[in-house]
Amino acid sequence: MTNEGTFCLVLHSHLPWLAHHGAWPVGEEWLYQAWAHSYLPVVDLLERFAAEGREDVLTLGVTPILAAQLDDPYSLRGLHDWLGNWQLRAHSASFRLPDLAAREHRASAWSLDRFETRWRHGFSPVLRSLVDSRTVELLGGPAAHPFQPLLHPRLRAFSLRAGLDDTALRIGSTPAGIWAPECAYAPGMEHDYARAGVRRFLVDGPSLRGDTAAGRPVGTSDVVAFGRDLEVSYRVWSPKVGYPGDPAYRDFHTYDHPSGLKPSRVTGKKVEPADKRPYDPDLAADAVRRHAADFVDTVVRRLRALKEQHGKPSLVVAAYDTELYGHWWHEGPAWLEAVLRLLPGAGVRVTTLRGAVEAGHVGAPVDVPPSSWGSGKDWQVWNGPRVADIVQGNAEVQRELLALDVSGAVRDPVADQAVREALLALSSDWAFMVTKDSAADYARYRAEVHADRFRELVALRRAGRGHDRAAELRLVDGPFGRLDARGLAS
Incomplete structure (x- = not known):
């Protein structure tokens, strides 16, 4: 089979501390929606890959502050109540919206079953099995997700150490890589990482001046920065466009207000909520297949261009928030599975950042400028x-x-x-x-x-x-x- 090159998918799982700080429209509801619609299905997907013996499926970042919530007894009880309420809301819509109610009943029943059989003792036991089986490479991070360049060096080191120690306590080992909060970097931070035992981290593509075809040691250190390939990453989600905006996908913003369920498809960018068409799962499934094939084609074309440019098989890193898959983009988990299954058949090696290092996708040292993945790729969002x-x-x-x-x-x-x-x-x-x-x-x-x-x-x-x-x-x-x-x- 043709060796087109290597692909790494990196998912960044993060929410701020929300427990006990309000419910709706911001607060615990945000946590429970992301948990039910993203974390449960994405982890289920990874467990199925693990059962097949697949290793290095993707790189999964879980921030310490999110892990703390997913293990917290108060939050676990709260999610269980929320899932039960979801099922009751589906029942309440059965006379007015029978097709929607039936779909939501099945989804809530599945989620309750997964939670009660796999998650009742928290996320850490589930995550630990995925890490131990090498299905995923885990990325950690600083304790409460600070914007590190704006921290005093002593606080920066303390926060990172506290976060890494907390992850080690939960899963039994310390991650060798981190998702730097907001992909933010200031010159010299690589030495902080080296002292803490961090071997690799993420930056945005422009931080490496777009040269993301390999990981790059930073400065005089041996800590490797991997950059998001924006040409590929933005195919899914960018500030303006991406697959989730397709007319066939479920609309995130339109609610049936009596039940709180989402009955509509996107229909069109300028279509008012009252004029949106009913959601059709078959149309959405067709869009998933079309977009999965398009993404695989995009990755292959990008890898071929990089191979021609560099004279050897290269690397593409695509990185996203985990909450995109299922929470913001209802069909995201199905798309994710389709892509991960199609890529190997297209001659693309799917692995983790760890696997990319092991395969030799590490280039020459680079000096990284002050940067982030925010607007302008600088620090303006945070300062x-x-x-x-x-x-x-x-x-x-x-x-x-x-x-x-x-x-x-x-x-x-x-x-x-x-x-x-x-x-x-x-x-x-x-x-x-x-x-x-x-x-x-x-x-x-x-x-x-x-x-x-x-x-x-x-x-x-x-x-x-x-x-x-x-x-x-x-x-x-x-x-x-x-x-x-x-x-x-x-």
Whole structure:
């Protein structure tokens, strides 16, 4: 069979900490929708590949803050209730929308069965089996998904170490690679990664000046940066176009308001919700087959062009948010499976970033500029004028956090909770949501409430108090149970 080259699919699974912080329209509902519609079907797909003995199917990033929620007893109970409510909503629509109700009943019944038989003890046991079988390569990351270039180096190192340690606790091993939050990079961060044992990370294609045909060691380090191939990645989803906008696919934004179910297909970009046509699964299935074939053809053509350019088989890395598959794009998991099954037959080696390194897809060293995968491929989404208040607030939190006395001989639960609140305040999600005008009020509230709680705990601790308040807040904001504030001192 022709060796066209190597393809790596990288999925980035991330949501900010949402438990106990509102439900609708932003909050826990966001978590449960993504869990039901993306995480359950994507993991089911991977387990089926594992049962077939397939290795290195894809590279799966799971941020520590998301993993904490998917293992959290409160969130597990909440999802179970949400899935049951989904089934009740399907029943309620049976007289008005019988075809839709039947489809949603089957989907909710399947999801309840998968959750009750595979997920009741959390995500970590499921994920660990996929990692141990080498079906996936796992990428970790810093604890609460901060925009690392805007962190003080000591906080950057502490956050990364805390995140890697938490992942190791959950799955029994430390990831050798990370998804750098927002694919953000500042010169010198490769040395932070090397000290933490990180061997590879993701950047966006322009960070490597578009030369993404191989991983590239960064600077004088041996830490390898892989860049998204935008020519291929944007075929699925770009700021303007992509497969999910096809008229046959289920429309994400149109609801049957009495039931909360989604009855319509996209129909057209400028079609009003009331005028959209009913969803037709057969039409959607035809679109999945068409788009899977188109994507495979796109990958093959790209690999052939790179082979002609470089004189040898090359690499294509396509990377997306996991939540695209199933949550935002209802048919995404079916498309994903079709692509992963079609590519080998087209002469493309499918593997992970680890597998790409093992296959020799590592080029010459490169100096990477300050960059991200946000608008403009720079840092403007996270430090631009629209988020000047958040940037200033984060700087103040960092100053106070660095001044915190954590030199005690034993763990201090007040200091530990103060650090948790600070890390949550420094999440990159809040600035992103404000810049993109996506639930901006909620995002500002979250940044402020965690900063306020951090300062409250610091003040109580100085007064020799705070244990009751720290225990109370840990019930609400309790990720990273082993987080030890004393690590800030080193």
